[in-house]
Amino acid sequence: MNRQTMDNEAPVNNNGNSFHGLLPAEQHKRILRKRHAAEFRFKMYGIAAVLVSILLLATLLLTIGVNGYSAFQQTYMKLDLTLDANDIPADDLAHANYQGVVKSSLRKMFPDVSGRRELRKLYSLVSSGAAFQLRDKVLDDPGLVGQTISLWVPADDDVDMYMKGHLDESVPADQRRLNPDQVEWINKLRAEDRIEKRFNTTLFTAGDSREPELAGIWGATVGSFYTLVVTLLLSFPIGVAAATYLEEFAPTNRWTDFIEVNINNLAAVPSIVFGLLGLAVFLNFFGLPRSAPLVGGLVLTLMTLPTIIISSRAAIKAVPPSIREAALGIGSSKMQTVLNHVLPLALPGILTGTIIGMAQALGETAPLLMIGMVAFIVDIPGGFTDPSTVLPVQIYLWSDSPERAFLERTSAAIMVLLAFLIAMNAVAILLRKRFERQW
Amino acid sequence: MISLPNILLAIFILSGISFFFGRKHSLAIVGGTKRAQELHSRPTYYGWLLALWCFIPAFIIFAAWGLFNDTIITSIVVRDLPASLQSLPSSRLELIINDIHNVVSGSFMGADKHPDIVAAAEHYKNLQSLGNIAMAVAVLCVAAGGLFIGYRKIVPEYRARNDVEHVLKIVLIICSTLAIFTTIGIVLSVLFEAIRFFHKVPLTDFLFGLDWSPQMAIRADQVGSSGAFGAIPVFAGTMLISAIAMFVAVPVGLMSAIYLSEYSDKKVRAVVKPVMEILAGVPTVVYGFFAALVVAPMFRGLGEAMGMDIASESAIAAGSVMGIMIIPFVSSLSDDAINAVPQSLREGSYGLGATKSETVRKVVLPAALPGIVGGILLAVSRAIGETMIVVMAAGLSANLTANPFQAVTTVTVQIVTLLIGDQEFDSPKTLAAFALGLVLFIITLVLNVIALYVVRKYREQYE
DSSP, X not given: OOHHHHHHOOOBOTTSOBOTTTOHHHHHHHHHHHHHHHHHHHHHHHHHHHHHHHHHHHHHHHHHHHHHGGGGEEEEEEEEEEOOTTTSOGGGGGGSOHHHHHHHHHHHHOTTOOSHHHHHHHHTTBOTHHHHHHHHXXXXXXXXXXXXXXXXXXXXXXXXXXXXXXXXXXXXXXGSSSOHHHHHHHHXXXXXXXXXXXXXXXXXXXXXXXXXXXXOSHHHHHHHHHHHHHHHHHHHHHHHHHHHIIIIIOOSSHHHHHHHHHHHHHHHSOHHHHHHHIIIIIIIISOOOTTOHHHHHHHHHHHHHHXXXXXXXXXXXXXXXXXXXXXXXXXXXHHHHIIIIIHHHHHHHHHHHHHHHHHHHHHOOHHHHHTTTTSOOOSOOOSTTSOOOOHHHHHXXXXXXXXXXXXHHHHHHHHHHHHHHHHHHHHHHHHHHHHOOOO | OOOHHHHHHHHHHHXXXXXXXXXXXXXXXXXXXXXXXXXXXXXXXXXXXXXXXXXXXXXXHHHHHHHHHHHHHHHHHHHTSXXXXXXXXXXXXXXXXXXHHHHXXXXXXXXXXXXXXXXHHHHHHHHHHHHHHHHHHHHHHHHHHHHHHHHHHOOTTOOXXXXXXXXXXXXXXXXXXXXXXXXXXXXXXXXXXXXXXXXXXXXHHHHHOSOEEOOOOSSTTSTTTTOEEOOHHHHHHHHHHHHHHHHHHHHHHHHHHHIIIIISOHHHHHHHHHHHHHHHHSOHHHHHHHIIIIIHHHHHHHHHHTTOOOOSSOHHHHHHHHHHHHHHHXXXXXXXXXXXXXXXXXXXXXXXTOOHHHHIIIIXXXXXXXXXXXXXXXXXXXXXXXXXXXXXXXXXXXXXXXXXXXXXXXXXXXXXXXXXXXXXXXXHHHHHHHXXXXXXXXXXXXXXXXXXXXXXXXHGGGO
16 A cells, blocks of 8 residues: 555544554554455455356256256056957058047046047047057057057146146136146046156157157257268368468468468357358258258358367477477478377377367357258158258257247256267366376 | 269279279389388378379369259250240249259159159259269279379389378368368358348448338238338347346456466366356357246346336346356456466565555556457457347347347347248348348457457567
8 A cells, every 4th residue: 555545544543533643553454454355355256256157057057957857757648448450450550540549548548528628638638649659569569459458658748747746826727738627637547557757768769749748859869960970070180181281381471371360260250150151152052951960060060160270280289399300300201290290199189179179069059040950850860961950959949839848858958968068078178188298 | 873972982982992002003013012112102102192193083073063063954954944934034934943953852742743844854863864974984984094194103213202292281271271261151152142132222221220120021012011121229239238248247257267366276276167167168059048948037027026127038138148158258268368467477566565456456457458358359249149049038129229128139139030931032131131140240350350469469468
């Protein structure tokens, strides 16, 4: 503190009398106390800032977890299905009226339900996927026709939500997703042990669906996989080649400066602009198919290239010149030096950067919306030009759905996506820890 | 079946074979492995040389055909169309060509296929397979020719290594120029569409208009059928949300950077820093979900409790979540800037009797200020370009307001909504997205250039 502030202070002793300038020790103590208080406050601000960010991260993850963990379970119902040979003609097993079989089994369970509206409510307890499940079972084993089998089929998403305790009691009874009658039926089924929650395998094996209980993330996962394969196959060799040239061969002139400025700029261009580029160039100019992993991969390649180039350059730069000089000294050409000595030594660093770039690409959504990967696609993509969607886009699509059941599935999909990302980053960290050398 | 991927595969296999062939041949001409030192280069290089001679010319032909076969065949098919179809106006003709393509690719579901179109599609398919066969023959001939030339070149004195390395270096140069091509691609693709847009909507209307309602009416006599493309409300919404984001991110990010670099001990830093960086690795779609699911209802509830009317898609919900996303960005860039301040400055300050916080505020921060400002500018450009959070949590209607509790829209939201779904590429509605994209590109580019300049200039001071 400078002289001025000390003069302006008017220290007061316990009696309230002014001792201006008379007791410097007392003055100093007061000023010090103030300064230490300020010091303490400043430190607290810092701690608060750190805590706030950690707290926000925790809230984010906790919300996702709390909302999503229940999606890993799905309510199933046990139905006794009478496969009458009259209903299921042996010559056309695939197109028989399985829906009717499911309905009649429900009618048999609740004989006192009558009236079209009531019956429709009863039927709505079972997922529309039940009929398909039954068909597949019969197609697998045609000998079942004529027997009565009991089968666990998925319940409707509203039943599922009720079983998980998400029925909104605040809504008037006649406007609820499940009316009191239906709740009564469910409770009756529950008492008969005909309804239970099981692990939701559908979530991991099915493609998208309009019915939450039949919707899964496998289609999106496969789409993400194909997209990432394209991205990796293109961006890794091109990125490493570019980094090698710029770091090892390029003369320092305006041209290389220009390339460098371009790479740095591209790293900061908003991702959606790459989507515009993809739409205008790959779709409209080259006429590549919409919604295809091939185009998605191309767009993501252009996006991840700067990341890979920058990190590869850092890794190549970290290899000490003595290695290069030794290789050159025993007669290697410049190219041999780079290919046989510098690149292998820089590889862990390059791989770390690549994995981080891939993780970014995996989580990227915006540019993929532009090239049509938001389409509703039920089938599992089988190749690089099949229409498909990717995990983050699936999350975006589901988050828009009004059904309560999609909320938990969105969160579950987010958990899966985050798990992939964490795994990738963990691999990157592991690589760095194990192989990166301090020269 | 002769298809493009199969031909490509054939080229690769041929080149692979010629690699081994070239290698073997180089050894054979000097008389075995033991006398390999008589060759100028190691045998592998002769293999590579032959493979390249086989691959490059064949691949050039393949790529050229792959790029242009569709255009060529289409023009032939159109020329051979019946005169009645050819005399149609160009827009109808485009549709017919489109139909032909659809029939060829097998994705045409329409029940009423015109016989002429089916015939044309058949014609197209025939030409395509004919073209593929011709190309396969051409590729094979060229590959064989290349192989022959390369084979003739292999003599013990031939400097295979130099040639192979020369080719490799050219490949490296091409790879490194890809960044430039991407930039050119971005600029051209966005610029062309934007220019088409500005032919329909004057530039001044776009830049200074106060009314944004791009929806085109179905009938021409409908009110507002032309759509309004005044982008000021969209820019204002973007600025508002970015400002809110910075309001959250700068204090939190800066203070945590100060704490982590000046106060905390190494163990705490080693744990907290990666944890904070997780925030940067979370996909933005997750933040968008968080904003729409948790933060927006929370603000709405708070508003209700305090008797305020907060829209369910408010600027503040989107902005604050975006701020959370940017925290690690601000903190890691500030951290770099603070760490770059030399220790001697701090020690000088301590030597004068200053406390830690006084040193930070009066010495370290002023010294690190350019770096911090550069980092904040980068963060602003990121906020302006961020898409998913605003798409999921900000509104769609363009309000010209400074009230953070109302719904506003942003540049990126408008781009997404204008381009998702069915598009026709000559309506101002679709083209407007590219005009917005152009503005977004320019703004973020300028911000980035300034930021990088500031950061770089400052770094040189202590080196």
